[in-house]
Amino acid sequence: MHITVIGTGYVGLVTAACLSDFGHTVVGVDKDHNKINALKNGRIPIYEPGLDDIVQRNVQAGRLRFTTDITEEFDRTQVVFIAVGTPPQEDGSADLQHVEAVAREIAPLINDYKVIVNKSTVPVGTGARVRQVIAAHQTQKVPFDVVSNPEFLREGSAVGDFMRPDRVVIGTESDRAREIMKEVYRALYLIETPFVFTNIETAELIKYASNAFLATKITFINEIANICEAVGADVQTIAKAMGMDGRISPKFLHAGPGYGGSCFPKDTKALVRIARDHGETASIVEAVVQANQRQKERMVQKIHNILGGLQGKTIALLGLAFKPNTDDMREAPSLTIIRGLLEQGATVRAFDPAAMDEARKILGDTITYCRDEYETAQGADALIIVTEWNQFRRLDLARMKTLLNQPVLVDLRNIYTPQEAKAAGYRYTGVGQGKSSETHGN
Amino acid sequence: MDVAVIGCGYVGLVTAAGLADLGHSVIGIDKDPRKINKLKAGIIPIYEPGLAELVQRNLVTGRLTFTESIRPAVERSVVLFITVGTPSNYDGTADLTQVEAVAREIAAAMTSYKVIINKSTVPVGTARRVKELIKKHLPAPVAFDVVSNPEFLREGSAVHDFIYPDRIVIGAESVKAVALMKELYSGFLKKKVPFIVTNPETSELIKYAANAFLANKIAFINELANLCEAIGGDIETVALGMGLDHRIGPHFLKAGPGYGGSCFPKDTWALIQIGASYGSPLTITKAVVEANENHKRRMALKIKDALGSPAGKTVAVLGLAFKAQTDDLRESPAIPIIEELIASGVSVRGHDPAALTEAKKAFADTITYYEDIYEAARGADAIVIATEWEIYRQVDLPRLKSVMKDPVIIDLRNIYRPDELSTAGFRYTRIGQKDIR
Numbered sequence: 001m002h003i004t005v006i007g008t009g010y011v012g013l014v015t016a017a018c019l020s021d022f023g024h025t026v027v028g029v030d031k032d033h034n035k036i037n038a039l040k041n042g043r044i045p046i047y048e049p050g051l052d053d054i055v056q057r058n059v060q061a062g063r064l065r066f067t068t069d070i071t072e073e074f075d076r077t078q079v080v081f082i083a084v085g086t087p088p089q090e091d092g093s094a095d096l097q098h099v100e101a102v103a104r105e106i107a108p109l110i111n112d113y114k115v116i117v118n119k120s121t122v123p124v125g126t127g128a129r130v131r132q133v134i135a136a137h138q139t140q141k142v143p144f145d146v147v148s149n150p151e152f153l154r155e156g157s158a159v160g161d162f163m164r165p166d167r168v169v170i171g172t173e174s175d176r177a178r179e180i181m182k183e184v185y186r187a188l189y190l191i192e193t194p195f196v197f198t199n200i201e202t203a204e205l206i207k208y209a210s211n212a213f214l215a216t217k218i219t220f221i222n223e224i225a226n227i228c229e230a231v232g233a234d235v236q237t238i239a240k241a242m243g244m245d246g247r248i249s250p251k252f253l254h255a256g257p258g259y260g261g262s263c264f265p266k267d268t269k270a271l272v273r274i275a276r277d278h279g280e281t282a283s284i285v286e287a288v289v290q291a292n293q294r295q296k297e298r299m300v301q302k303i304h305n306i307l308g309g310l311q312g313k314t315i316a317l318l319g320l321a322f323k324p325n326t327d328d329m330r331e332a333p334s335l336t337i338i339r340g341l342l343e344q345g346a347t348v349r350a351f352d353p354a355a356m357d358e359a360r361k362i363l364g365d366t367i368t369y370c371r372d373e374y375e376t377a378q379g380a381d382a383l384i385i386v387t388e389w390n391q392f393r394r395l396d397l398a399r400m401k402t403l404l405n406q407p408v409l410v411d412l413r414n415i416y417t418p419q420e421a422k423a424a425g426y427r428y429t430g431v432g433q434g435k436s437s438e439t440h441g442n
Numbered sequence: 443m444d445v446a447v448i449g450c451g452y453v454g455l456v457t458a459a460g461l462a463d464l465g466h467s468v469i470g471i472d473k474d475p476r477k478i479n480k481l482k483a484g485i486i487p488i489y490e491p492g493l494a495e496l497v498q499r500n501l502v503t504g505r506l507t508f509t510e511s512i513r514p515a516v517e518r519s520v521v522l523f524i525t526v527g528t529p530s531n532y533d534g535t536a537d538l539t540q541v542e543a544v545a546r547e548i549a550a551a552m553t554s555y556k557v558i559i560n561k562s563t564v565p566v567g568t569a570r571r572v573k574e575l576i577k578k579h580l581p582a583p584v585a586f587d588v589v590s591n592p593e594f595l596r597e598g599s600a601v602h603d604f605i606y607p608d609r610i611v612i613g614a615e616s617v618k619a620v621a622l623m624k625e626l627y628s629g630f631l632k633k634k635v636p637f638i639v640t641n642p643e644t645s646e647l648i649k650y651a652a653n654a655f656l657a658n659k660i661a662f663i664n665e666l667a668n669l670c671e672a673i674g675g676d677i678e679t680v681a682l683g684m685g686l687d688h689r690i691g692p693h694f695l696k697a698g699p700g701y702g703g704s705c706f707p708k709d710t711w712a713l714i715q716i717g718a719s720y721g722s723p724l725t726i727t728k729a730v731v732e733a734n735e736n737h738k739r740r741m742a743l744k745i746k747d748a749l750g751s752p753a754g755k756t757v758a759v760l761g762l763a764f765k766a767q768t769d770d771l772r773e774s775p776a777i778p779i780i781e782e783l784i785a786s787g788v789s790v791r792g793h794d795p796a797a798l799t800e801a802k803k804a805f806a807d808t809i810t811y812y813e814d815i816y817e818a819a820r821g822a823d824a825i826v827i828a829t830e831w832e833i834y835r836q837v838d839l840p841r842l843k844s845v846m847k848d849p850v851i852i853d854l855r856n857i858y859r860p861d862e863l864s865t866a867g868f869r870y871t872r873i874g875q876k877d878i879r
Contacts, residue, residue, distance in 0.1 A: 124673045152687070167686035196683045202675040206683035209666050213659075213690055216726065220658060223717075223724050224651050230720035231566045233644035241638045241648045244609040245594070247693035248655055275665075278672035283736075284662050287729035434643065 001025070001183060004077040006070065006102050007120070008035060010046055010158070010262075011151050012083030015119055017054045018162040019081075020064035022187040027073045028066045039066040047327040047354050050159040074109050079184055082130070083119040083151075092269030093277075094123050103130045107137030110144055115177045117147045121207050121267060123274050127171065127200035145177035148200045150207035155261065156325030167194040171203020208274065211267040212285045217252040218259045219288045222295045225255035225432025235432025236414060255432040257333035257386060257412040258295035260322030265292075265331040296333045300340030303410055306429050307382055311345035314405065316380035318373055319387025319413075320352035320359045327354040329362055333412075334386045342366060351376040353389050377403040388413035397424040443467070443626055446519040448512060448544050449562075450477060452488055452600070452704075453593050454525030457561055459493065460604035462500035464629045469515040470508045481508045489769035489796050492601040512544075516551040521626055524548075524572070525561045534711035536565050545572045549579035552586065557619050559589045563649050563709060566716050569613065569642035587619035590645035594652070597703065598767030609636045613645020650716070653709040654727045659694040660701045661730040664737045667697035667874030677874025678856060697873045699775035699828060699854040700737040702764030707731075707773040738775045741854055742782035745826055748852050748871045753787035756847070758818040759809075761829025761855075763797035771800045775854070776828040784808055793818040795831055816845050824850035830857050839866040 001024045005016040008030040016028040030036050038045055042059065044052045058064035065073075074080075084098035099122060106116070116134065118127055131146045148171035153161045168188060170181045178197060182189060189195070196206070225235040235255045243250025259265070268289050275282040304310050322332035329335065334350075341348050348367040352359060356369055370376040373392065377383055377400050385392055393415050401407045401424065409416065409426040414433070421428035443466045447458040450472035458470040472478055477487055484498040500506035509515060516522060526540035541564060548558060558576065560569055573588040590613035595603045610630055612623045620639055624631060631637065638648075667677040677697045685692030701707070710731050717724040746752045764774035771777065780790050790809040792801055798811055812818035815833070819825055819842055827834055835857050843849045843866060851863060853872045863870040 124675070166688055167683060169683050194686050196679060196686070198676060198679040198683075199674070201673050202670070202679045203683075205666070205670065205673065205675045206680050209680050210684045210687050210690065213662060213684060214687075216658065216662060217655075217689075220655055220726050223722075223726055224647070227717050227720060227722040227724065228644070228647065230722045231643050231647065231716070232641070233566065233647045234640060237638060237640045237644045238648050238651050241609055241611055242652045242655060244636055244638075245652055245656075246608055247659075247691065248652065249689060249691035251689035274673075275669050278669060280665075280669045280672050282665055282669070283733050284658065284665060284726065284729045287725045291725050 001078050002073065002076045003027070003079045003081065003184070004029060004074060005081040005083055006106075007082065007084035007098075008039060008066065009083065009085055010048070010155070011119055011153060012081070013039075013044070013046070013055070014048065014051060014153055014158045014162055015081055015083055015151065016064060017051060017058060018159065019184065020058035021054050021163075022185075024063065024184070026058075026064050027077070028064065029068070029070050029072070030066070031068060033068055036066050036068050048158050049156065049325060054159060070105060071109060074106075075111055077114065079115045079117060079180060080106060081117045081119045086120050086122055088266045088269060092273045094121070094266075094270055096122065096126060096129070099126065099130065100133055103133040104137050107134040108139040110134070110138060110142050111140070112142055113176075114144050115147055115180050116144060117149045117181075118204075119149055119151050121150060121263070121270075122204060123270060124201050124204045127204060145172060145174040146200065147172040147177050147181055148203035149181065150203060152207070152210070155328055156323065164191075165193055167196055169196045169198070169203050169206050171198050171200040173199060208267050208271040211263055212271045212282070212288070214252050215259055215264040215268045215292070216284060216288045218254075218256075219291045219295065221253045221255050222258065222431075223291060226298070228432040228434045230434070232434035234434060255414065257299045257337065257431070258292045260331040260333050262328055262330045296336035297340060299333065299337050299412055300344070302429060303337075303341065303382060303384060304344065306408055306410060306427065310341060313345075313381040314347045314349065314379060315341050316376045316383045316404070317348060317350040318376060318383065318385050318392050319389055320350055321355035321387050324387055324389045325354075327358050329355055329358040335362065337384070337386060338363065338367060349376050349378075349380060352387065353391060374399065374403055379403075379405050381405050382408040382410055384410045384412065385415060386412055388415050397421070397426065401425060443521055444519040445469070445521045445523065445626070446471060446515040447523040447525055448515075448548075449524065449526035449540070450481060450508065451525065451527055452490070452597070453561055453595060454523070455481075455486070455488070455497070456490070456493060456595055456600045456604050457523055457525055457593065459496040459500055459506060460601070461626070462506035463496060463605075464627075466505065466626070468500075468506050469519065470506065471510070471512050471515050472508070473510065475510055478508045478510050490600050491598065491767060496601055512547050513551040516548055516556070517553065520555070521557050521559065521622065522548060523559045523561050528562045528564055530708050530711060534715045536563070536708075536712050538564065538568065538571075541568065541572065542575055545575045546579045549576040550581065552576070552580060552584050553582075554584060556586045557589055557622050558586060559591045559623075560646075561591055561593050563592060563705070563712075564590075564646060565712060566643050566646045568646060587614060587616045588642070589614045589619050589623060590642040591623065592645060592649035594649070597770055598765065607635055609638055611638045611640070611645050611648050613640050613642035615641065650709050650713040653705055654713050654724075654730070656694050657701055657706040657710050657734070658726065658730045660696075660698070660706075661733045661737070663695045663697050664700060664873075665733055668737075668740070670874040671876060674876055675874075680874075697856065698830075699741045699779065699873075700734045702773035702775050704770060704772045738778045739782070741775060742779045744871065745779065745783065745824070745852050746786055748850060748869075749788070749824055752783065755823040756789045756791065756821060757783060757824050757826055758791045758793065758812070758822040759826045759828050760793050760815065760818065760834050761827060761831055762792050762794040762801045763829050766829055766831045769796040769800050771797055771804050777804060779826070779828065780805065780809060791818045791822065794829065795833055816841060820845045821847050823848045824852060827851065827853045827855050827857055830855040839863070839868070843867055
């Protein structure tokens with residue numbers, strides 16, 4: 001099949017690359033000349049494991065091309081994916097100007113039946129809106145269908161998520177469009193991936209619902225972690241026991257400094273907004289959004305408490321990205337933590353294996369950027385683990401101790417046990433590990 | 443092992459019978475002589491599938507006996523379960539009066555090492571409290587341990603849940619107590635059931651956390667169901683799409699009239715109280731509790747909306763128990779729904795295959811009771827499905843329509859397919875999807 005993917009940001013690029021890997025002929029379109037030039041030369045502007053291989057392989061095979069010209073190959077294309085950005089506006093609603101601009105631009109180009117697919121996470125009603133905009137700007141009355149096909153990609157494992165998804169959601173009222181979408185995902189159909197066929201509104205809601213629920217799960221366990229600290233219980237044991245309940249599932253029950261990233265904060269706020277716009281309330285998700293903000297701020301207090309104050313202290317931060325295996329800093333807990341530390345008069349040194357450039361864009365020269373873990377620790381009053389990169393799981397704690405001003409370890413991802421930190425001579429605090437939560441037997 | 447189970451309510455009875463079935467010699471103790479006499483005769487005072495058979499089987503072998511007196515049972519047993527009731531106080535905290543009374547009685551009768559186990563769902567700190575209490579009331583110093591070992595039984599499948607647990611949680615402070623607990627549950631160890639051994643506080647919190655999370659799942663999907671009605675989405679498909687995400691899982695994503703029962707409402711409230719008392723607010727659970735209350739009220743509005751002008755109408759409510767396979771009416775969504783309908787001048791008929799006796803206690807003569815679905819529906823202006831009993835799925839729709847005054851079904855459990863009801867000529871309202879009129 002011939003497919004056009006408009007927008008070569010994170011979602012667009014993964015979609016274009018993986019669809020070409022399924023054997024389709026794909027054109028990736030972006031307005032940004034620099035980006036397209038980089039892609040033509042095989043350079044991937046984002047950090048995503050495995051993506052560069054797939055792009056290069058399919059560019060070489062001639063199945064994947066990049067262009068700034070939306071009309072290129074458009075006559076032959078059967079399916080147009082819209083994968084442009086939908087950044088959140090101040091009120092939490094998604095900004096649809098890029099989506100609508102694309103709809104206006106492609107409308108006069110539609111020369112025979114095409115399927116227009118919303119791949120970006122867009123508010124309920126956007127599918128209907130795109131249909132209206134296209135119909136209003138068509139120069140010839142050619143039939144087309146709009147489909148909602150939300151992406152469920154996780155940064156850091158997006159390629160695997162596209163190639164082996166938990167499910168594919170297709171929202172459309174048209175049988176013809178449904179058959180074409182099946183053809184697009186034929187490779188997944190053959191490996192018995194579950195397909196959910198529904199109407200556009202339902203498909204649009206599924207993405208928000210899934211992300212909001214996962215954000216709820218994280219925030220729920222974070223509130224349990226806080227109570228564990230108060231009563232002397234251990235949140236990791238609770239999470240383990242909860243996860244053994246077949247109705248709960250053990251995933252996303254890791255207590256930590258709060259969720260961040262480009263999806264959960266945006267999608268939770270958008271869902272709250274969508275409900276309000278329709279005269280309903282998403283009161284649980286509202287509580288989640290607020291609790292998550294408090295959780296991030298609470299981490300500053302935690303560091304304050306173990307040091308007995310922050311004024312004049314030097315803090316070494318390991319990990320800046322919102323999670324490991326990404327360079328994404330959007331809404332990262334590290335930002336709230338750094339802001340709080342600086343406000344209270346501390347000096348911050350930091351290291352992240354991938355997100356240093358992104359961090360510089362946001363934090364400028366307010367903090368010191370270090371080459372590695374050990375340089376970061378030099379002369380610091382406390383070592384804080386903010387992101388659970390694998391390389392932070394096996395730190396040489398003895399060496400670290402000689403570099404630190406004092407051996408204090410604040411482990412916001414619970415990647416060390418209190419016992420091993422204590423054995424290495426550290427004062428240690430994790431998240432949700434109450435004082436008397438030593439376990440017995442087993 | 444010699445085991446005493448003190449308190450023969452729902453949890454105590456399943457525990458006693460289950461442990462006897464594992465091969466232990468179990469005495470069940472209860473203060474209520476009528477209950478004990480019934481149990482001795484193999485008559486089970488609660489509705490729980492498979493329990494009567496389990497009790498009778500172990501009565502016959504002599505591994506399970508019942509008595510009113512606590513002292514001889516304490517003397518002969520090493521392992522003592524406390525399974526008395528912990529009802530909610532008005533402020534949501536658990537009332538520990540009965541637990542504390544039993545602790546004092548155990549102390550008075552103790553002359554050798556015992557493991558005392560809190561099986562009831564009790565607030566964080568109860569194990570330590572029981573330990574202090576026993577210590578204080580011991581006539582002479584004797585070694586003992588207090589262990590938290592929460593039950594994870596679901597009404598309607600409690601026997602199965604006891605025999606095939608997802609996990610065994612043991613909150614203990616002494617190696618000796620842990621070893622005895624493992625011996626007690628060695629049957630499960632052999633079946634590779636995971637054991638979680640931790641401190642009492644963690645163990646006590648697990649039950650609340652698990653139940654509060656499940657309540658969260660239900661309340662979350664119900665809020666989305668409301669949103670689906672507003673935007674023209676379909677909650678069943680949203681739940682399907684969400685549930686296929688392995689990090690979410692498909693369970694407890696069934697939209698309905700709100701959760702009820704003896705656990706979720708009580709445990710969510712208690713968890714909020716525990717958080718408040720330690721200065722650690724559980725804002726999400728609080729939002730869940732409020733959303734669930736709002737949702738139940740919303741159900742009554744939904745019904746009234748479908749009726750048009752409710753005053754003078756007759757409505758048959760099918761299902762009164764808080765869920766299928768139980769006679770339990772506690773916090774059932776049917777209660778606020780029926781109260782609101784009555785207040786709006788609706789005359790309400792109630793049907794339930796198991797909960798009519800309990801329902802009569804709750805509603806007295808404010809509603810009329812039916813044992814036959816079609817009799818309940820005769821001349822009614824609408825039917826409300828409030829509990830997902832299987833018999834309601836099997837109903838003869840044409841016959842139902844022929845006896846009703848107006849063919850209207852408000853299906854609060856989404857047990858029917860919209861197309862089958864429209865084919866049968868019903869006006870149909872369900873949860874999380876636009877109505878068929």
